[in-house]
Amino acid sequence: MPQPVLTTKRLILRPFRSGDAPVIARLANHPSIAEITATIRYPYPALDTVRFVRCMLTRPEDATRGPFLLTLKSNPCYAVGAAGLHTGKHGYLIGYWVGAAFRRRVYASEAARALAQYGFETLELPVIEISCRTHNHASRRIIERLGGRGPKLRMGWSRMLGQKMPTLYYDVTRGNFLSSNRLRLSR
Numbered sequence: 684m685p686q687p688v689l690t691t692k693r694l695i696l697r698p699f700r701s702g703d704a705p706v707i708a709r710l711a712n713h714p715s716i717a718e719i720t721a722t723i724r725y726p727y728p729a730l731d732t733v734r735f736v737r738c739m740l741t742r743p744e745d746a747t748r749g750p751f752l753l754t755l756k757s758n759p760c761y762a763v764g765a766a767g768l769h770t771g772k773h774g775y776l777i778g779y780w781v782g783a784a785f786r787r788r789v790y791a792s793e794a795a796r797a798l799a800q801y802g803f804e805t806l807e808l809p810v811i812e813i814s815c816r817t818h819n820h821a822s823r824r825i826i827e828r829l830g831g832r833g834p835k836l837r838m839g840w841s842r843m844l845g846q847k848m849p850t851l852y853y854d855v856t857r858g859n860f861l862s863s864n865r866l867r868l869s870r
């Protein structure tokens with residue numbers, strides 16, 4: 684199954700293309716993004732971006748599930764961030780980031796909801812895990828609105844900081860997602 688293109692009210696979530704490296708380099712060059720990923724460092728060297736995009740394009744296990752570039756429906760050449768539904772040690776995980784200039788416009792919430800909907804309705808997953816640092820209030824809001832339950836507190840590795848950070852791990856079950864999002868999905 685090829686990786687799909689997902690749409691929300693204002694966003695198109697589409698597979699990465701090799702020409703996306705410059706825009707990803709610009710958007711992802713921020714410490715808040717390096718802090719939460721294993722693949723992006725800060726400052727983000729241009730060559731790293733080319734390698735990152737190439738690696739994302741060739742990872743066979745992610746062929747159907749991401750990563751996705753978040754572009755605006757009103758102008759599909761315009762990217763605002765990235766998101767993905769990945770396989771992890773214990774199942775499926777959702778991750779997302781939005782460029783600093785595009786935050787607080789509810790883009791991450793829209794993208795996360797579209798990925799969860801895809802995971803539960805198309806891939807028929809029973810549960811999806813999402814994690815965030817304890818101080819990441821925006822992400823905690825997004826996860827709670829998806830129907831995230833738990834959370835379990837563990838120490839998660841930050842490559843940028845070179846140390847473990849207190850991290851909350853939530854489970855979003857299909858049932859919780861559907862009951863928390865029924866109204867929004869039907870709009």
Ligand SMILES: CC(C)(COP(=O)(O)OP(=O)(O)OC[C@H]1O[C@@H](n2cnc3c(N)ncnc32)[C@H](O)[C@@H]1OP(=O)(O)O)[C@@H](O)C(=O)NCCC(=O)NCCS
Pocket residue numbers: 715716719778779780781782785786787788789790791792793814815816819820821822824825828
């Ligand atoms: C976390 C992140 C993805 C949020 O993106 P965003 O598009 O600004 O989020 P949204 O606009 O959808 O906002 C989500 C909620 O968080 C709140 N919020 C957004 N930024 C906030 C901030 N800096 N402080 C507190 N709350 C914030 C919003 O008001 C909204 O709450 P609501 O649902 O009650 O209205 C973005 O800040 C980011 O990319 N950070 C770095 C990478 C990262 O942390 N990724 C998530 C890893 S788990």
